[in-house]
Amino acid sequence: MLTSNQIQQAIVFNTKLFNKSWTLSDLPSRFSTLDPTTQEFALAVADFQKSANLSVDGKLGVGETLPAMKQAKKRENNKGRVLGFDVSGNNGELKTLGVDKVFKTAYDAGYRFVYIKASEGDTYQYSRYKECTESARANGLITGPYHFATPTPTAKDAQKEVSNFLKTLDKVWGPGQLPAMLDFEYPSKYLQGMTAKDLISWTHDFITTFNGPIGFYTYLSYWRERLDRTKDGLLTSLPLWQAEYPNKVDWKVDEPTKIGWDDWTIWQFAGGGGRIPGLQGAYDQNVFNGDENALKKFTRS
Helix, strand or coil: CCCHHHHHHHHHHHHHHECCCECHHHCCHHHCCCCCCCHHHHHHHHHHHHHCCCCCCCCCCCCCHHHHHHHHHHHHHCCCCEEEEEECCCCCHHHHCCHHHHHHHHHHCCCCEEEEEEEECCCEECCCHHHHHHHHHHCCCEEEEEEECCCCCCCCHHHHHHHHHHHHHCCCCCCCCCCEEEECCCCHHHCCCCCHHHHHHHHHHHHHHHCCCEEEEEEHHHHHHCCCCCCCHHHHCCCEEEECCCCCCCCCCCCCCCCCCCCCCEEEEECCCCECCCCCCECEEEEECCCHHHHHHCCCC
């Protein structure tokens, strides 16, 4: 594959840049026991370059090879991520195909969790929330409920929405299910002049009134524009369900844009155009930032 001269050049090159441009921790695990100053290492790099369809020279350069190595390392580390989706009354196949068909098909396609809309505002309750939860669980999926917030400046508005959410969850949401989620994305035109400070105060009222395991859903532009890039201590202490839809995404490796939280827990990486193999309808696509064991630990006790 490489001539003797190329191998010697690669050894000099790799030795010079080791611990300056990269370390062994940047590379896939198969490199962890190799000495970067040896022929064996240069040949292993060349083998990787060939498998990745890169120029083969045995040199761990920063142009193509190192980024490809780091991507392979991320894929190796994140291979346990768990795929999920979320549903609401807008998903017509829950009615046309039936909930059992939808959830069984999703499980067979590799999905392992689903968030189900339970309520919205202070009056709307999804009439099939209980049916969907029971069917999804019976078909092997781990479930969680979410509430779509419709904040207004009205006194005790958040408390009224919590009351509506809890009434919907009564006798349905319990141990073994995912934390509830507060879906915070209400369009600006309905906010009646509420500022970022007003909105954050509203979420505080909701979260403290709810007084149970709960996470926070929002998307990148909403956090930037409506929440003023908040790093509010109460909000950022909650598990983050972040929505962001890149044009191309490898959910096993890629990351959403970092916002005010230390890390994300769930990433909604595709919106209404997402597809579940075996189903025709569109479903929001999500990934959990951990393996199945971590997902189970994330559930209520």
